[in-house]
Amino acid sequence: MPMSRLRTDDELKRLRERWTDPAFATARDSLLEQAETALAADLRPVGEAGGWGHAFHCPDHVVPLEFDPSGPPQHRCPVDGKLWQGEDFDGGWRCALNGRIMGGIQACATVVAAVGPEAGDRRLAYPREILLDYAERYPNLPPSGRWAGKGKITGQGLEEAVWAIGACRVYDAIRDQLSDADRTMIETGLLRGLAAHLTDQLFGKIHNIECWQLSALAHLGVILDDDDLIALAVDGETGLTAQFAEGILDDGWWAEGSPTYHYYMLSGALAAAAALRERRPAFLETRGLRDMLLTPLSMIRSDFSLPATNDGWNSIAFPYGLAQYAGHYEQGYGLWPDPRFAEVLAACYAQGTPRTGEAALALGPDLTDVAAPAAWPLKTVHPTSGYAILADDHRYLLLKYGPHGGGHGHPDKLQLDLWADGVRLAPDAGSPAYTSPLQGPWIRQTLSHNTVLLDQTSQPEAEGTLINFRDPAEHPYGLAEASVTWPEDPDAVAGRQGSWLREPRRTHVPAYAGAELRRSVLWTADYFVDLVRVEAPQEVPIDLAWHHRGVLLGRDDLEPVDWRPPDETYAILSEVHRLAPQDQEWQLSWEVEGVTTRLWAHDPEGTEVITATTPGNPPAEPQSTVLRRAHGRAARFGAVIETSRGPGRIDAVEWEDRGETLIVSVRLPDRTDSWTLPASGVAT
Template identity: 35%
Template sequence: MNLIPGWRLERARARRSNPAFRNAYCQLESEARAFLGEAMQPQDNPAGYYHNYFCPDHAVELAFDAGSPNAHRCPRDGRVFSGEPYDSAWRWFVNNRLSSMAYRLALMWQLDADSAYLTRCREILLAYAERYPGYPIERELPYGWGKAANHSLDEAVWLIPIARAYDLVRDTLNDRERTLIETNLLALAAEHIRGQKFHRIHNIECWHNAAMAAVGICLDDAGFQKLALEDRFGFRHQLREGVLDDGMWWEGSSSYHFYTLAALIAHVQVSENKGVGLHEDDRLRAMFRAPVSMAFPDFRLPATNDCWYFSSLLSDVCHGVPPAESFYEVAYGWYNEPVYARILERNYARRPRTAVESLLYGEALPDTDGRFVTESAVLKPSGIAILRSREAVEAQSCVLLKYGPHGGGHGHPDKLSVSIYARGNPVATDLGTPGYGVALNETWYRQTLSHNTITLDGRSQPPAEGRLVRFDTTRTGGFEVVDASVAWERDPYAGVAMRRVILWTDAYFWDVFHVAASQECRMDWVCRYQVNRQRQSGLSRRGSISLSGDGYAHVREPVEFTPAEMVSLEWGLSKGGVGAFLPEDVSTQVILGKAPLQPASETGDLLIRRRTARETTFVALVHHWDTEPAVSRVEAIGRDGAGGARGFLVQTGAETHLWVMSESASELSGIEADRTFTYPLAAQA
């Protein structure tokens, strides 16, 4: 066998009776045995686009039924869709299941020599080999054409387990069968992928490379091997240029980070017999570590840019790749870092250790004390900063500020957006994206309004890259700070500069958002909540309002309010609550409505603070609590001429805090307070 060392299979056989790995073997056996009873076969026509297999109303994936190629049900309301694009997208699931099960069947054949697994695997491989030459090249896209699939990306993802399956059963096939599979399927598919290479640093190119490496090593084709590994835009080039110095993949998405990592892992694994030690690359190693530093208290990952909202270190990290535990079984086996064992421990506290990767690549897990420590962190190249309370992770509060690079074609117009957790609960987080075939993806999820930032004149932000002004977690002044800014040269934001400052204490934090434009415009400060509003004060209802702009059509039942000088809003959590104090002035309109969450059938509060100005500062104090609100009163002191205050008095349960946010704040010097905090904004810029 070329694609896996014999010792790994020998060890996996021995692990069948080892209690630490027995569940993984039993799960593999159960899946393979169940699949023997399925009649699924390769289709006569190529697969369509996976992202079209979504309900257009609810933005959720349709329920795949292997026996229903022409009727596809929405799991939310039961509506059935038929015809295109759903029927061809259904075939994507067939390809995906057949290729992954071919590999699992072949692996089971190697582990216990049951000929039923071999027969079914052989059947799949030969059926594809007979059909593949006749598949037309799908030319709907401007590039990246597929044959068995709609796109060369899906072609590559499908081909890797096919090659691995063949490698495991090759010695049982006769000469005619080997020639048919090698010539009509493996070599032909790899050659097709070679012709569809992107020739750039991209997640798709990593899959192209892994597929060509799998076939090249399987068939001893040195040309494919070199192209995939050493040539420009090969494996080494992708790691060197695509992985940022903080360990994140450059496209700025947790999902695409792991999607890319899955391709890189596959490339390393199929190359193991070559003795090149690809897993030793420091940038590959860093890719496992980086997501841990920015995980939320419930171990979900930020859904920044094009990203699946469900991505989590305790479940699925992306569509179309194994769940998180599979990645960290490999990571712990390669690097033996304790943090990866702790992630696995968290996963296996919820379910048995059944990942096939544990059988092949895993190691015995150490006993730990169960604690998991996460701290405030900044990933400078990615432009993500996260401030955290110093509590047990399950009860942690945090705020994440996104300020960095756009992220290419998968980037979102969301500079200086925030995601908020309180007491371990998601309060206002990035929504990521649903399937790309859903209209809401473009009209809502990829618009600035769906993010917690600022829009001008109802238009979404153009691409930009912000900069970090300051990041300080020493608490020498009694608080932590992240301070970032961005400026635009492109219309419709030409001449606009924004700056957002988070001043963090464990009981509450300040959010100070300054905007300056070259001319007067409508400025909308936006925050979208996933929790239920329970109380509000300082708002006088004016009536319904009509909204216009990018994404604004998706705001339901918007109501306008006239604010008092201090507005207070509170939302309930599973235990306790979270609240916001909003200092306002006479120029502010407050708008409350409902907007889509994830999935789109669920809605949450959308809060808009609207001012028409050339320059202004929006300020908010956000606090959270278990039993009683952490902050009972906030008072603004003085005005700086741009809608902001020079300072604030904050009344907590036992103390009065004075916050000084201006250098010219002489009127604050005589105010009595238990504690004084100082962050003069102008001096820090």
């Protein structure tokens, strides 16, 4: 009976043909180098269970610690050389060890799959020995971990699933060259053990972790020729089919509200699709799966980046941040040969990203005659996820108003993320490593975002609504206007994402009970107007935060503040000053990477304007923070914001407060614009 395989015959044929093709030499040589590095290091498993991978980071600088294969009792930070010790770090080191071993044996196994016996004895022997070693150890390793399930090789069910997929692919590549005894040992000791453990870790919710665990079970089901495992992975009550049906929103984004987690979940989903393409070919047509590769392209900035919303690594927001996901499009092209995937790859590789990985050799397109498009069509409103975008050829502003995003969501309704001329100016910081000491008091708090908080307390979970939108490409000026109203009784509101929110965080915060926040952005080719209106159920401090990278340009009227923070979040602010007492109007400027931002503001009477320094992302990069603090049951904050390289075009900004209406006039060399900003209703 033929063995059930993860790699198809066509895939193996393409891998072997391209192995000697000069056009794919970079991918081949990279795999050969990884294999040789692994053989030289000859890393071996240790007897103890692994820990949580995120724990192997420096808490101060939020970077991975230096990996010493000898497993020292102390672990060095690569930034300042500080040594860290303790079981969390040691467990993280063991997880890193097992990850490095897996990366090495995967490279060796791919070489074996590409060239067969010509790969050499050691390239086959090393992965064989490692799989047998793990097969002997796995049944006796205790489950370990305290974050979202347990692992044995690792310290978490998620990390165990990722590791298991690698083990399946290694076994698939070398199985033909193993003895019957070796195959029996690996299948019974390791693969069956992984299947049993990961089945126990399923928690029955719509979640990226569940997708990875189900993907691993699908791989194990295929490699072990086990239809029951495949059925559990695909058809279970919260199996992969249900995950996609509920977790992929109608606008194509994964429900966690984070481009990073969109791609992370997609990593496991694509792996499952590839594993199942012969056993369950209809799985490739599952609703939303293929289009998950296209959705991010509809929100992409001109430098091939995306905002790092919610729990998202900020690398996606750097120039060509999407290039780190080239492997997804190589794999996607092999599953669905869409020419748009080839264009994405052409864009990735044109700017210098090397074309590497097995997927490029075995699944990706021939890019000889493929060119990246000059621009990607922008979808300005993503209604289910709650993204509204105002953009032109050099600026991009995101207004975020949608669902919270489950456990990876941030309390940041109606926040702005500003980018211009290839530079992150006032960005959503995303998230550093989860072991960062800033996670609780700062990253996951409203104050670290460009939005409003009441009574010096973070926003409870909520979902906003887009009220008005005008695309500036189709109208004389652009408009994005959204609002959010918090219920008086949070327990009376049911989330619309079903099992995604079965762990509700219904926080009762009196300051927000019935409160309403409305934000309107008017967009022109030269600047934009930002109007924020707040109504609270009682008199409270109303803080509007603005965080900008780079340097706050000189003001000689900043006064030191006797800063007495009410909690650990406000204690993060350092170098706290305030603008000297003034009328309701003021102006500040910042400069970063050659781009200047100028902000002209109008605040409610009695507003205190506080400046401070706060951590950015990475935390070692400080940012400038402005806090506009009013008091009362209502507030209206206005601002005109201009960005430019070199001198700006605005000559003057004049405000006229008519009580219920605020008039702002913006004088430019060739015209004067006048805007009406009402206390309620639509700004014009």
